Amino acid sequence: MKATYIDYSETHSFSSTVLSYVSRDPKLRPFIYDFPTIEAFGRLAAEKKIIADRRVLHDTLLQQYTEGGVNLHKEQTAQSGFNTTGENIRLLSDPSTFTITTGHQLNIFTGPLYFIYKIVTAINLSRQLKEAYPDKNFVPVYWMASEDHDFAEINHTHLHGKKVSWEQDTSGATGKIPTDTIRETVKLYRNLLGLSENSEELSSFIEDAYLGHTNLADATRSLVHALFRRYGLVIVDADSPALKKQFAAIITEDILQKNSAALTAQRSKEIEEAGFNTQIHSREINFFYMKDTIRERIVEEQGVYRVLNTDIRFTADELRGEIESHPEYFSPNVVLRPLYQEIILPNLAYIGGGAEVVYWLQLKANFDFYNVDFPLLILRNSALITDESFGSKLCRLRIPLKDIFKDTGTIQKEWILRNSGHTLSLADEKNEFQAVFEKIKLKAYKIDPTLGPSTEAVNARLQKALGNLEKKLIKAEKRNHDGALSQIENLRRKHFPGEGLQERSENFGLFYIKYGKDFIGELIKYFKPLDFKFTILEP
Numbered sequence: 001m002k003a004t005y006i007d008y009s010e011t012h013s014f015s016s017t018v019l020s021y022v023s024r025d026p027k028l029r030p031f032i033y034d035f036p037t038i039e040a041f042g043r044l045a046a047e048k049k050i051i052a053d054r055r056v057l058h059d060t061l062l063q064q065y066t067e068g069g070v071n072l073h074k075e076q077t078a079q080s081g082f083n084t085t086g087e088n089i090r091l092l093s094d095p096s097t098f099t100i101t102t103g104h105q106l107n108i109f110t111g112p113l114y115f116i117y118k119i120v121t122a123i124n125l126s127r128q129l130k131e132a133y134p135d136k137n138f139v140p141v142y143w144m145a146s147e148d149h150d151f152a153e154i155n156h157t158h159l160h161g162k163k164v165s166w167e168q169d170t171s172g173a174t175g176k177i178p179t180d181t182i183r184e185t186v187k188l189y190r191n192l193l194g195l196s197e198n199s200e201e202l203s204s205f206i207e208d209a210y211l212g213h214t215n216l217a218d219a220t221r222s223l224v225h226a227l228f229r230r231y232g233l234v235i236v237d238a239d240s241p242a243l244k245k246q247f248a249a250i251i252t253e254d255i256l257q258k259n260s261a262a263l264t265a266q267r268s269k270e271i272e273e274a275g276f277n278t279q280i281h282s283r284e285i286n287f288f289y290m291k292d293t294i295r296e297r298i299v300e301e302q303g304v305y306r307v308l309n310t311d312i313r314f315t316a317d318e319l320r321g322e323i324e325s326h327p328e329y330f331s332p333n334v335v336l337r338p339l340y341q342e343i344i345l346p347n348l349a350y351i352g353g354g355a356e357v358v359y360w361l362q363l364k365a366n367f368d369f370y371n372v373d374f375p376l377l378i379l380r381n382s383a384l385i386t387d388e389s390f391g392s393k394l395c396r397l398r399i400p401l402k403d404i405f406k407d408t409g410t411i412q413k414e415w416i417l418r419n420s421g422h423t424l425s426l427a428d429e430k431n432e433f434q435a436v437f438e439k440i441k442l443k444a445y446k447i448d449p450t451l452g453p454s455t456e457a458v459n460a461r462l463q464k465a466l467g468n469l470e471k472k473l474i475k476a477e478k479r480n481h482d483g484a485l486s487q488i489e490n491l492r493r494k495h496f497p498g499e500g501l502q503e504r505s506e507n508f509g510l511f512y513i514k515y516g517k518d519f520i521g522e523l524i525k526y527f528k529p530l531d532f533k534f535t536i537l538e539p
Contacts, residue, residue, distance in 0.1 A: 001525075002537070003535055004538070005531065005533035005535055006401070006533065008532065008534050010405060011382075015355075015358065016276075017277050017358050018357055018379060021377070022532040027274045027276075028274070028361065030270070031267070031270075031271060031361040031362075034376065036376045036377065036378050036530060037530065038129070038132045038530065041132070041348055041349070042132070042133060044375075045098060045136060045348060048348070048373050049372075049373055050095070051342075051343050051372060052246070052345055053246060053344075054092055054094075054095075054346065056242050056344075057092055057243070060240050061092070061236065064235075064236075065225075065235075068213070068218040068222065070221065070225050072084075072085060079521075082123075082232045083232040084232055085225065085229055085232055085234055087232065088137075088234050097138070097346065098347065098348045099138070099348070100122050100129070100139070100348060100351070101122065101140075101341065101345060101347050101349065101350055101351065102119060102121065102143065103142065103143030103144070103145055103350075103352070104145060105154045106146060106174050106175060106216050106217065106220045107154045107157065108164075108185065109157050110223065111154065112158075112503060113504075113507065114380065114382070114503045114504060116520070116523070117380055117503060117523070117527070118142075119140070119228060119233060120523045120527050121527060122141065123140045123228070123232075124381075124524055124528070124529050125140075125349065125351070125529040125530070126138040126232075128529065140233050141233070141235075141236055141345065142224060142234070142235045143236050143238065144217060144220055144221065144236065144237050144238075145174075146173060146175025146217040146237050147288075147332075148173065149288075151170045155168075157507045158497070158505050159189065159193075159507045164185060164188050164192065168181045171293045172290065172293035172295045173290055173295050174216055175216055175217030175239055176216075177215060178215055179210050179211070179213060179219050183211060186206055186211060190203045196513055198513045198515070201516065201517075202509060202512050205223055205226040208222060208223075227520060228520070231524065241327065244327035245327050246343055247343055247344070248323050250343070250370055251323050251327060251332075252319075254285075255300075255305070255330075256316060256319070256320075259366075260336055260339075260366050261283060264282035264335055264363065264365065278361075278362055279355055280334050280335065283297070285300060286336045287330050287332055288331040288332075289329055289330065290329055290330070296308045298330075303315070305319050335363065335366070339366055339370060348376060349375050349376045350377055351529075352380060353380055354379065357377050361377075378529060381523075381527040381529060382501065382503055382535065383523070383534070383537055384495060384502055384503075384534070384535070384537070385502065385537045386536065387539065388539045390495070390538060397415065399411065399415065404491065404495070407499055408488065408492045411492070412488055415484065415485070415488060419484070433463070433466070437455065437459040441455045441456070523537075
């Protein structure tokens with residue numbers, strides 16, 4: 001493959017707040033530790049207060065991998081320049097080791113491409129930091145959002161533009177969902193892969209994961225490990241009593257004192273006053289009660305803590321006792337999950353999509369209040385993967401690369417205006433009419449000042465009529481260039497499904513069956529985590 005890089009702004013697909021962040025807008029400086037640079041990582045590593053219990057983290061990870069059916073002892077080698085997963089887990093016990101973390105829901109078959117891109121960004125950033133600071137270790141981590149309960153967001157993916165869904169009734173945390181009903185969905189996904197050596201390999205990973213494990217968390221770990229084990233990725237399931245125990249004091253304080261609600265609301269107001277958008281809204285209590293198939297919000301009513309849609313009630317003292325005995329029953333929402341992450345990991349960076357970066361900006365006040373260091377925020381790498389004819393078609397059509405990111409109608413209109421043998425714009429004529437109407441308006445005013453609005457109304461109707469005529473001229477000219485416009489439409493449909501970025505809908509399987517293991521290797525070769533550019537990959 002070969003790579004071309006363009007600014008995120010040229011994709012017309014990222015929010016103004018995200019674009020401000022990657023351009024290091026100084027107005028965002030109060031809401032972060034620092035903008036991400038190699039030097040900033042060095043400062044944070046030197047200053048960071050490690051709260052995580054490294055031994056508990058190490059032992060919990062080994063237990064999770066073992067109980068999840070992943071045999072780390074079978075891994076003898078890794079890709080050149082990388083540790084194995086087992087080696088990286090052992091390194092977590094070393095005081096000079098830090099993590100670089102990304103997280104995502106447990107989408108079946110990994111869901112959209114950006115699931116893969118997040119992890120590759122974490123792997124590449126870890127390697128880049130190791131080169132800059134060879135006396136330290138940096139471990140890429142995928143945080144499984146196993147406590148999330150929105151099954152509708154993760155129960156499907158798109159392969160070759162076709163939707164593959166796993167339909168069943170569920171409740172509670174998605175990591176605990178049994179996989180005993182997913183067989184037909186696996187079969188459908190495998191059929192879409194076709195028949196080849198690469199599709200057989202991927203099918204084997206898929207079947208081992210979803211048919212060889214009893215719940216979605218273990219299945220996801222199995223698949224992601226199979227894809228990334230050569231690069232030392234460590235997968236964390238934070239739904240763990242041992243890990244939650246480290247968070248128990250904050251669970252108790254925040255539910256009883258509602259600190260995060262006020263802090264997040266105030267910080268969100270400050271962000272909006274600085275001219276930026278916010279992403280999330282804090283609740284009074286930012287925890288769910290999670291037990292068996294239950295994951296429901298906790299609310300407080302006149303001193304009683306109630307679990308919605310259940311008969312479960314606690315007094316303040318009973319709540320303290322429940323948290324002390326079973327911290328794993330308490331699941332943070334989006335406001336406090338990041339804080340939990342930074343307490344149990346020796347972490348330096350969080351890698352997320354645009355929406356994630358924006359909501360993390362709202363959270364630093366919580367970290368400061370609880371005396372937890374805020375990580376550096378990294379916008380994950382984004383990419384468009386093209387086919388062999390992509391570049392040649394753009395060249396024949398004389399369409400600049402960055403223009404293909406505009407919507408189909410805009411590209412077609414601009415192409416017609418550039419390539420038509422006729423003048424289709426009526427801008428000059430509109431200006432001429434405007435000059436005439438200014439004279440008419442002045443004449444009418446001298447006769448009767450009250451005729452001004454009537455004159456303006458006539459002008460507005462004529463300008464509208466000219467605009468409609470201009471559209472008809474362009475439409476008529478489009479019919480004369482139907483072949484070129486169809487090529488533009490086909491290019492967009494193939495590479496921008498649903499008029500959106502490819503990475504937000506298409507599954508990685510489309511490219512794995514073409515490139516095999518080399519697909520992830522090519523992403524690792526070309527993704528540059530700290531350059532903050534959009535990557536276009538061509539064969």
